[in-house]
Amino acid sequence: MVLEAPTLAVPAEPRPAATPAALVGGQKSCRDVTQDICAPLERRPTGLWWAAFLGAATLLAIGVASVWYQIATGIGTWGLNRTVGWGFDITNFVFWVGIGHAGTLISAVLLLFRQKWRTSINRSAEAMTIFAVICAGLYPVIHMGRPWLAYWVFPYPNFRGPLWVNWRSALLWDVFAIGTYFTISLVFWYVGLIPDLATLRDRARGLRRRIFGVLSFGWDGSARTWSRYEMACVLLASLATPLVVSVHSVVSTDFATSVVPGWHTTVLPPYFVIGAVFSGFAMVLMLMLIARKVMSFEHYITPAHIQAMCKILVFTGSIVGLAYATELFTAWYSGSPYEQFAFANRIRGPMGWSYAIMVLCNVVAPQLLWSRRVRGSLGMVFLITILVNVGMWFERFVIIATSLQRDYLPSAWSGYTPTMVEVGALIGGFGLFFTLFLLFCRFLPMISMFEIKAVVAEAQHHGHDAKGEEPR
């Protein structure tokens, strides 16, 4: 199915044999790999990097100012009201958690499936996961209104009984799901970084050498350590795989365990998980398209990778479309007037435009990727990834705002208009994400050097005539 990436090449070229060679362009040696990937870290940042960093930092500053004002003044600075109690904040939370999912999918699930094409993108995809989860975690804390009391969500011994948290609440499950997800992603990412940090250490001098020396844990590339290390990676991947499915399922129970029409459905957990993978892959692809240009990694992030990710996008996008259709069918078939009204209101109510954006961006736009010509055009692919991200943000907005807006009691119906403070907090999320990502590109190797070296070595062993180890 969609995961047969390595056999796919640029349309114009003859189809190469299924060796990992297609995944690393040019005739690269181990030394070239080290040189190419370390080079951007060892020279001064380019003007383009500074421009991007200042742009991202400006967005972050807007976010910090908005959130600062909101915390100092109160939640009343938001456009929420007694009917619509969740708005931009929780939309942003769900959106960012979803973005993170592709990172774990690429690093863990594709490792277990032995998809060699993941090696060029897994490091940055995992970094993206960590930054996205940081962004996600901030919104519920801000939403609390009194973020200095955020530690109340943890079950800690206290002098009020001790009074424990309510383990039956989906919101508490979120705390544990997001906390575990962040911790395990961070550990997996850092363990993966150790050998490459050692490479940086051995190339550096002075202070840099000392810093990387501390960070690389004294790694020496011993065969015994490698053996254990590979086992640990497989184990962490095996743990991360069910974890990633659980995280967005738990997030969906925030909605699914309530009685609000449009939320109270059993399809929500798989619907959320596939949406998360879809939006996350769009974000990874977008970042990779930028990175390969800005960091000149064209030889490492090849058309074969882009093709593979496009296929995953069209596959998951179609499932998302199926989920939307299922939801409509269930509402109609349920016979419940409230359920039917909720969906009619989504499509034709006052915020019907957001439903239209959602369907156009998430269901229609990715279908263009069936065409080989579209998949080959980087500009088109880039545009589609942006559309998908916009669409997936709106999906969460539609689910949250339009469902709350009009539920059982018409006298309680109301509208929802976000204020500038909420828009500022949304912008700040993107600012934080891109600021962290740009710092990561600047200070840590974006591509896993040791994994690329293993792929290169394997390609050399099998030669270009042989079929090599057929990636499934």
Added chain:
Amino acid sequence: MNQRIHVGVFRDEASLLSAIAESQERGVRIVDAYSPYPIHGIDARLGIRRSRLTIVCFLGCLTGLAVGLGFQYWSSAVSWPVNVGGKPFDSLPAFVPVGFELTVLCGGLSTAFVLLMRSRLWPGKSSRAVEGVTDDCFALAIARKDASLPAAELPALLERHGAVEVRLEGGS
């Protein structure tokens, strides 16, 4: 027994593997091999046993699950039972998500911790890596098992397989 270790640096994987093969044939003790990436199948050649991290991971998961479910039961049914919407105090199905998350958390953390501990890796440990081995070089450290082999044989063996550099290190 104070033993001297000869470290040969190779330019490619094949030379390292052939040097390992000859060392084993001639009864030379292989201290360790070093490479910039994990070499496929080198564990079997060096007789490295399959890592027992799986057991650690399993026990970590089990501990997490037990602690997670146990603590939820204790805090909501024993320590301070609170009636939440008339649900039973020991509402096991509602404890599953947190129980699962703690299973994964403890399993993952214990695996990573034991990996670092067993491999003697810790923050700030000074590296004794052979130069170039984190870039594109391969290294093999060998020593004599007993005096039956002439001492000069070891560097010669390494050089025969294309070692570009042979270093002598006093080890234990």
